[in-house]
Amino acid sequence: QVQLVESGGGLVQAGGSLRLSCKASGLPFSNYAVGWFRQAPGNERMFVGSISGSGGSTSYADSVKGRFTISRDNAKNMVYLQMNSLKPEDTAVYYCAARYLVSHYRSSEYNYWGQGTQVTVSS
Numbered sequence: 001q002v003q004l005v006e007s008g009g010g011l012v013q014a015g016g017s018l019r020l021s022c023k024a025s026g027l028p029f030s031n032y033a034v035g036w037f038r039q040a041p042g043n044e045r046m047f048v049g050s051i052s053g054s055g056g057s058t059s060y061a062d063s064v065k066g067r068f069t070i071s072r073d074n075a076k077n078m079v080y081l082q083m084n085s086l087k088p089e090d091t092a093v094y095y096c097a098a099r100y101l102v103s104h105y106r107s108s109e110y111n112y113w114g115q116g117t118q119v120t121v122s123s
Contacts, residue, residue, distance in 0.1 A: 009117030022096030050103035
């Protein structure tokens, strides 16, 4: 049974930092790309960034480029989303998702999803 579990969300002031974690189990982790998505109330689930199975390739949405960094530790089945210089518009539920082999910016392309973790940035 595949499981993805996010953690690390919380309340932070604008300009602050948070690191989200995504723990995977039940799949050959290094064969799966991982994407991070976020969804604010009333909005669609949006691509934040992704990382290849090896960790050698990353991609980011323009809105977070230069502020967010994705990394992974395949030995621990973990993926991280380091978020710096947070803005109130970053407030959302953040999800990690896994896709076999190749990452994608469309949420519909991902096979497995975590339950999400809330990030709230106060102004």
